[in-house]
Amino acid sequence: MTVYRLKTPLSEEEVRKLQVNDTVYLTGTIVTARDAAHRRALEYHKEGKQLPLNFEGLAVFHCGPIVKKEDDGWMVVAAGPTTSARMEPFEDEFIRNFKVRVVVGKGGMGKKTVDAMKRYGAVYGAFTGGAAVLAAKAIKNVKGVDWSDLGMPEAMWILQVEDFGPLTVAIDAHGNNLYETIQIKADTLKPEIYRKLGIQ
């Protein structure tokens, strides 16, 4: 359980050092993307269209923030993670094509993503679900917003962050998946739990 303070852009080597249960605080650029933005990014890539920015070495954040328009730009009011499982159909391709090094979200991801993280060098950083003000506090500036036609939650918000975290490394670049370990353990405990409840 080591604590790391890392800066984007991250190299493959840096993220390969991280192990499940480590804690990471990120400084640099993170970009929000939910289902719709993932889908569009992959479509653009397929069609050879230019993306709003180069994702290499950055963190993608599964988040639909509440953002307030102010005179001199945008202010992030609340920006906790959303359920990552919804991005599972896209994330492996996203990691492969765009070389993001950290995926930030909640609830974990499936085998396709775990395999892609191992293969291409990326980790999943769990941010405490619902801790939206804590996240907003670490967001120092909104560098831009793209694809706002998708609506406020689904748009791609480019955020400058400082000590963004704590992120718990829940999937590392070596194929370890903390959620899966815990789920398997809970499943094996089932008979004992049933027994204590008086169920055969």
Next chain:
Amino acid sequence: MTEKLLETVAVKLLQLAVTELPQDVKDALQRAYREEENPVGKSQLKAILDNIDLAEKTCAPMCQDTGVIIFYVTAGSQIPGLDKVEAALRKATAKATKEIPLRPNAVDPFTQKNTGDNTGRHIPYIHWNIVPGDTLEITVLPKGGGSENVSALGMLSPNQGTNGLKKFVVDTVIKAGAKPCPPTIVGVAVGGGADIAMKLAKEALLKPLDQPNSDPELAKLEQQLRKAANSTGIGPMGLGGKTTVLDVKIDYAHRHPASYPVAVVVQCWAARRASARISSDGKVEYLTHRDA
């Protein structure tokens, strides 16, 4: 009781609900933090408590998912103007969305268009309860999507009985894993029918955590199920630990002889709710939050 007063109170309730948790929920989370031994689980509870504190201080929504807005209205039959309540609550929801702000969360399921102000067909949803008297009690429940998505309905066989119910609750909690942002509150209801069980299970989430069930047998069952859920090891945010649920709340309705519907509705740690009572003379009393 004017429409304007209703609107003002409802906006205030929405603001209180999304920025500050009721004391019983805060107490339960603090207890979980003190008792947690898993370092990752403890770090999650620490982040949750820090976040609650920040949200209160900055008057910002504690979670960006400010939910689908549901109102529970208990109306005294002697109050004039009850036909105005729905319009006032819809107006308040749109206003609160802009002012607090809340995230626009009302999407047409066919066109996928977001209305932008949290109002739409049947949304905000209003549950009515008409009682004798001349006061109006309004409760708002902003219900997040992540926890709602793990709700489950089991149309069990009556011969499975209480054991079937217990198994269904444990299985639902384990299957939900990290998804509903644990530590959660689990609302359980049995009987009635599919819709009645779901309705009662969601309403059970409004019961204060520091008040045990008034039925001693159900209180015992709640405690048993809480212990069972907390022995799964899922823990805060599903990252491991001993607090998977803050509490289990059970309600029931009499059932059809052939049916045994069991409903489970899960609420995330951000168990937001706020209530107020409006008297016929316009006096407002906030019930879930101090100094409102």
